Amino acid sequence: PETRVTLKMDGCQEPENSWMAVPGPRSLSAAFREHLRLLGLRDFPCGLGSWNKSRFSARTSPSGQEEDEDLPLGEESPQALMELLRDPHSPWALPPGCSPQDQQLRDMAVQVPQLVSGTRVLQVFRSLRIVGKDVSEIDEDLLQLQHLEELILCANQISRVTSANLPRTLKVLELCCNAVADLQELCSQPPPQLQHLGLGYNRLCGPSQDKPNLVSLDLSFNNLTELLELVSQLSSLQKLRVLVLQGNPLALIPAYRGFVVDGLPQLSVLDDIHIEPDERHQFRGLARQPGELIRSEAQVVVSIGKIKGVPDPSTLQELEVDTKAAAITYSYCVTYEFAEGEEMEDGGSAEVGWVGEWDFRGSKEKVTSIFLIFFSCAAHLFVTPGKPWADTIDCSYRKEHTAKDLVGLKGYLAAGTIVSVVEEKVSVWQVFLHPRPLDKFLPAGPVPKDKQKQKQQEKKKKKQPCELRSDPPIRRTLGSRRVSLEALLATEDLVATVCDFGILITEQPLQPPSLEEKVVRSIKNKDPTEPEEGRGLEAVPLTVEFQVQLLRWPSAAAQSPWSTVAVDKAP
Template identity: 35%
Template sequence: MSSNTLSAVLEKQIGSLSLEDFPCGKGRWRKTGDDTEGAETESMDALLDLLSCPHSPWWLDETWSPQAASLRQLAVLTPQRLHSHFIYSYFKTIRVVNRSVSVVDDGMLKFSKLEELVLSANEISEIPAENLPATLKSLELCANRLSSLSSLTSRPLPNLLHLGLSANRLGSCQDISYLVAKHWPQLVSLDLGDCEFQHQQELLEALSTFPRLKTLVLEGNPFTLTPPYPGSTVDSLPRLCCLDSSWISPDERLLFRGLAKMSDVIVDVAAATVNVGRMRGIPDPMMRVEEKPSDFPVVTYSYCITYEFLSHQISANMKVNSETPLEEASAAPVTEGGSSETELRSDYDRDTLKTSTEDLMASTEESYFHPAHVFNHSTSRLPWSECMDFSSTQTHTIKSLGDFKKFLSRGISVRLEEEKVLSWPAPSDDLPTVKPSRFVKEKKSMKEKESPVKSAHSKDKKKTCALELVQDAAVRRILGSAHVSLQSLVSGGQRVRAVCDFGAIHTESQPQMTQAPHKDVGKNVKDDKKKEEKDSKRRGGSSAGQKNTASLKAKVKGKKDEGVDVVPDVPASLRPESITVELSVELEKWKSASEAHLLWLPS
C-alpha cells in the first residue's frame, strides 16, 4: 500500500487555490488602465468579490490555513509576486486533519516560516524531527499512531511552545525519558491526555524539568485513576497554572502542599467503590400463584443484584464468585426451564465477552485485562417488597491501571436475579422420602373422612411436634440486565450515578395487550347490539337502544375505516411498572495532603 505523504496532500491543497486561474492570476480577464470597457474583462473589486462571496462558484473552504484566503487575494492584486518560494514561505499555519497522512517527509522543509502544524486524526506512526521546519512553535499530533518519541526528539525544536500528543500509544519508561527540557526547552503547553502512562512519580519528575511549563493535560491516562491524582501533580509542579483545562487556585495548592514528598503513599493503585441502593417495580411474585394454594410446597422468593468488576484484591465485605466456567457448570443451580444458570446466561456472557474483546483489541495491541481478575459480585438476597434497599457497598482495589482504564471504557453490566425455593415437609423415619403426589393426597383425604378419630389424633400430633421442612435446589433466573457506562471516570470524573432500568415483568394475572382481528370486532358489535336491545326493552323503549347501537356502529365503522383494531384499553394502574435500581461507582480521590496522611500512612 502506497504511503500518503504530507507534502503530497499540501500540494493538492495549494493547487486547489487556483492561483493562476480565473479569477486569480494574470489572465485577459483582468482590467488594466489602458483597457476599454468590455464583456471579457473584470475590475479588481469584482474579482475579489468572486473570491469572498459564499454563493460564488469560485469560493473555497480555506479553513486548512488562515493564509490561504489572503494568498488568493494577492493572486488578484499582485499576481507577479506569486512564485513558488514566496508561496511556500507565506504559510504560517497549516491544518491537515483526518486526511490519512502516514508519512511526514522532507517536503515540509519548503515551508520555511511555518509556525503551527496540526496533524490530528491521521495515521502517523513516526515523525522525524529533521523533516520539520525549525521555526515551529506549535505541533499537534493528537489521535495518531505514535508509539515512541525517539524520532521526534532526534533533532530538538528550539522554538516549540506547544506539543500535543494526546490519544497516542505512548506511556513507556522510554517515552518518559524523552519528556524533558533538553528536547523542548521553551515548552509552555503539553497535552498528554488519553495516553497510556501508568507511573506517575517518574512522569512528574520528568515534567518538573520544564522551566516554563504552564498548561498540562493528563486526564485519560491510567495513573489519573489513583487517589493521589490530581493532588500529587499540583504539588509536584509549582509553576503549573492550568491542569486538565482547569485553573489551579491558591487554595488548591495549599490543600495539597507536601503531598509530593509522601513517596511511600503515592502508589500506582486505584480503588473504586460500587454502591447498590434501592430497587423498585418488581411485581408481587405471589400474584403468579393460584388463588387457593395448597399447604405445600412453601414457596419463597428472594432477589439480588449481580455485576462484574475488575479487582486484584478482595475486601472483607465482598461476595465473590470467581469459579471457572467448568466449575460453574457443575455447581450451578437449576432454572425453571430445566437448564442450569450457566446455560441460561451463556449467550449473554458470550456476546458481552466478544464485544469487549473486539473493542479492547481494536484500541491497543497489548493484551487486554486478564479474565481471572474479573469477578462476579453479588449483593445479599432480600425477600420481595415494593421497595428493596440493598444498601450494598463494595470497594475494589486494582493494581493494573492499564487494565482498569480499559475496563471502565467498556462499562459494566448489572443484572437482576430472582431465586425461587420450594420447601416440603421432612419425611418421617418409617416412610420413604417421596414427595406426596395428587393421588396420595386424595387418598389421604378419603381416609380422614372415614376415620375422624384417627384424623383428629394426627392433627394433635402435628401440633405437638414442630414441622420440619426440606428445601429443594434453588431455582434462579435473570429477570433483566442493564449496561452502565463508566467512560466519564476515564475522562476526569470521580463518580457515576445511574438508575438501571430492567424493563417490566408481565405476570400471568396482568391483562394481555393483544390485538383483536376485524372479524372478532364484528362479532363483538353484534353481541353489544343484542345487549343494548334487551336493555332498551327493559327500560320500556327502544329509542335509547337504537341511539346507542347507532353510535356503536359509527365508532366501529370509523375504526375499520382507519384500519385500526379495536382493543380494550388497560387502565394505567394495571400496566406493569419498570424495574429500576440505583447504582453508583466512585473513584477514591484524596482531597488534601492531610487526608492522604491519615488514610494511607502506616501507623
Template identity: 50%
Template sequence: MAGPGAASAAFWEHLRRLCLDQFPCGIGSWARASPRDGFLPPEEESVESLTDYLRSLGSPWALPADCSPEDQQLRELAVQAPRDIQDSLIFSYFKSLRIVNKNVIEIDADLLKFPNLEELILSANHISKINSSNLPPTLKVLELCGNEVDGLKDLCAHPPPELQHLGLGHNCQLGSSEEQYLTDTYWPKLVSLDLSYNNFTNLLSLLLKLLTMKKLRVLVLQGNPLALLPGYRGFVIDSLPKLCTLDDVIITPDERHDFLELSSNPGELLKCYTKMVVVIGKVRGVPNPIGSEEPETGPEAPIITYNYYVTYEFAKDEKIEEEETDKVDILEMEECDLTFEVSCSEDVLSSKALRFSPLGNVYSTPRKPWAEVIDCDHTKEHVTRDMVALKAYLLAGTTVTVVEEKVVSWPVVLTPNESPTKKGKDKGKAEKGKGKGKGKEKEKEKEKEKKGGKKKKSPSPELRSDPPIVKVLGSGHVNLESLLAGEPLVETVCDFGILITESTSKKVAFLRKPPVGRIGPWCSYLFHQHCLK
C-alpha cells in the same frame, strides 16, 4: 511528490480542494484583461465581485467550514493576483498546517520546503515513527494527539530547537520507558506538554524529569494510570513550583499553599491505595411476577419464589493483608453512585445469557423479593493499587444488569413402592405393627373430634427445588471515562425500557403438576422449550 500516507501528500490534496485555478480564482475568461477607461468587457467581472463570491456564506464557491482563515486569504490572493500563485509563494505563505484525520502515516522530507512553518497539527492520524530530521526547525507547536506513537527516540534525535508546545496525548503505547526523553536537554524552550491518556505509571520518576524543564508552565497528565493515585494533583503541584496549569485547571495560590511540602515525603504516596465506592440505590418498574391467573393449589402444587438483584462489573481488586492495611493510609479517591430504574409493565419469559467483560469481577447486590420499589441499599468499597487495570476498567465502563431469580420447589411425591419407615433397629417392628398403628391413630382422632379437640398440625412437606431460573430483565452500559478525566462522581439512572411478555397461557402451562419421578428434568425441559420458541 510524496507517496500516499505522507503529510505533504495530504497537504496537496487539501490545496486542490481550495480550487486556486478555478472560478472565481485563477486566470480565465472571467479575469483575463485589465479594465480600460473604467469599463470591463461583458464576459469579465471585477475583482470585488469575484471576491464577494468567496466571502458570501450562501455562495457555492464559499469554503467548507473546516478550512482555516489562511485558506480564505490564499483564495482571495488567487483572485487579486492570480499570476503570483506559485509553489514558492505557497510554501512561504503557510505558517500553520492543520492535517487532521487524513490517514497520515509518516512525516516526510517535503515539509522542509515550508520555511516559515511554526505550527504543525497532525492529530488523529496513524503516525508511529517521527523522523525529526524532516521537521522544519522553525516549528513552535507540534501536535500529535491521537496517533500511534510508540517511542520518542526518533523525535529527540533532532528535536526542533524552538518548540514551545508538544502534544502527545492519546498515544496509548507511550509509557514510563520514554521518560528519559522528557528533559530540558531535548526541550529547552518547552512551555506546554500534553501527555494525557497514555500509559505513564511512575509519577515520582516522571516528575524528576519534568523538573529539569525550567520553562514548563502547562502540563496535562490526566488519563494516565499515575493520575489515579490518591493525592496525585497536590503532589504534582508541590513538585513543580513553576507550573501554572495542570490538567487544564489553573493552579490557584490557595491550592499551592494547601499542598505545600506534600512532595517532601514521596514514600507515603507509594504506600497509598485507591479506594472507589459503588452505591446502588433503588429499582423501579419491575413487573409483578404473580399473573392474573393463579397457579393450581393443593398439597402437591409447586411453591414458587422470586428474588431480584443487580449485578455490575468492577476492576479486579488487589488483595490487602490485614496487617499491611493497618500500616497503610487508604485515601478515598472517587465515589460512584449508581441508581437504576426499570421502566416496564410486563414480565419477560425468555432468558438471556449473562455476558460480562473480562476486565474485572462481577459483583451483585443482596437478593430482594418483589416490590413496586426494590431498595437494593448496596454500598461497596473497592480498594486497589493496580492503576493500569483500573484505567482499563474506567475506559471500558461497566455493565449494570437487573436479574430475576425464580426457584420452583415441589413436594416430594412418593411412589407406591415407597412407605415412611423408621430407621434403625425398630424398622421390622414398625412394618409388622403398621396396620394396627393406623387403626389406633384414626380412632384417637375421631375421639378428639367428638370432644371438640383440635387436630395436630401436620409437619411441613419435604420440598425438592429445581435449579434457579435466571432471567435478565434489563442490561445497560455505564460510561465511567469521566472519572479518568478527574471527575469525582458518576451518578446515573439506567432506563432499560419496556419489558415484553409472552402469552399468559404459556406461564400457566409451565406450572402444571409434573409426572411422578420426573420432577426436576420435566421442569427444566419445559423451560428450555420456552427459550427455544
C-alpha cells in the same frame, strides 16, 4: 482525460489526471499537494489567466494606482471574482472543513496572484492544518515551509516524528489522535522555539525527554503509568505552565493531582483546571514523601440504592398451575461488572455474591442460595444481596474496589459497565424422610368403630418426619443496560445515575371471562361516568440507583445524595 497542473513542494510542475489522491497512508508532502489542489490557487477565479490578464499588465499611474480603464471583453473585476469565491452556493466555494487561512489564501490569489505562484506559496504559510488525511510520515519536504509556526496533524496515522524534518521556526506542534509510541526521535533535536506539544490520544507508555522551552504539554489519554518518573522528567521544564495528563492510568491514583501540583511548582493549569494557592498549600510537601501514597493502585467505590418498578410477584404466584410447592419465594438483586480480582491458576477468577436468604415458617434453618460466577481477569461480575419484593427495594449496597492494574482499569472505565436487575425464584417442597409402606395405604376390610377411633388417635400422636427441599433457583434478568464511566477518566470523581429499563409488561395467560365478569362489564358499559378498574394507575418504570466514585487523596469525597441524581434513560 483533461490534464491539470499541480504544484509540488519543490516548485516543479507535474501533470495530474485526477483531483483526488489515492486513499491510504501517505507522506505529509503528498497530503499538502492535494490540499493545494483543492484550494485551486491557480485556477479560475484565482491565479493568472484570461479573466484578469489586462489588469496585471496595465500601466500604472505615477501615484502607483492602476489607470481606470474599462475591462476588456471576457475579463472580470476583482469584486466579481471575490464574490464567486465567497458565495456558499457558488461552484468555486471552498469545500466544508477548510480553515479561515484557506479563504485568505484564495483571496490573495485573486487580489495579488503573484504572491502565491510557483514556490512563493511556500513562503506564505504560517500555519498548516491537515486533519484526518491518513498521513503516516512527516517527510523532509516540510522544511521548504521556512516560515511555518503552527503544524496541526490530528487524526492521522503518524507513529514516529523525526525532529530533523521539522522547520526550525515551529512553535506549535499538535499530533492528537495518532499512533505515536516513542518520542526519542522527536526529542533528540526539537525545534528551538517549540512552545506547545500536543500528544493526546496516542500510545505513549513512558516519560518524555527534556524539551526546555515548552510552555504547554498535552499527554492526555495515553498509557503513562509511572507518576514518579514522569514528574521527575517534567521538573526540568522551567517554562512549563500548562500540563494535561488526564486519561492516563497514572491519573487514577488517589494522590495523583496533589503529587503533580507539589512536584511541579511552575505549573499554572493542570488538566484544564487552574491551580489555586490554597490547593498548592494543601499538598505542600507531598512530592517529598511519596512512600505508600503513590502506590500504583486506585480505589473505586460502587454504591447501589433503590430499585423501583418491579412487578408484584404475588399476581404471578396466583396463576401458578402447580400448587404442590409448600412455598415459592422471589428475591431481587443487582449485578454489575468491575475490572478487578486476583488471578487464579487457570487464568480466571471467582466472585461470590449472596442472592437471597430467607426463613420458612419459623424454621431455625435458613435456605440460602449462592451465586458463583467465574470470569476472566478482564471483568468480574458482582452481585448485591437478594432482597424480597417491595414497592421500593432498598439495596443499601456499597463496596470499595482496589484496582492494581491501572491500565486494565482505564480500559474498563472507557468501555463502561453493565448493570442488570435479576429476579430469582425458588420453590420449596415438603419431603417425607421415612415413607410408610404401600400396604398401609390399602383398605384391609371392615374395621370396628372402637379400633377406628384408636387408629385415628395414634395417627394424631405420630407425626411423619419431613424436611424442606428447594428446587434449583430460576433466575431471570428484568433489565440490563450499559452505564458510561468515561467521565472518571477526565476530571470527574463521581458518576451517579438512575438506570431506567422501561416499563415491564407482566405475562399473564389468556383466560375467557367468567359469567360474573361479563355481567360486571356490561353494567360498567351502561354507566360511562363510572371509571374503569385500573384507570388512573400510572405504570412505574423499572429503575435502579447506581453510582461509581473514584477516591482521591487525601480522603474520599462526600457522596452525593440520591435525590440530586438525574435520570439517565436506557438506550
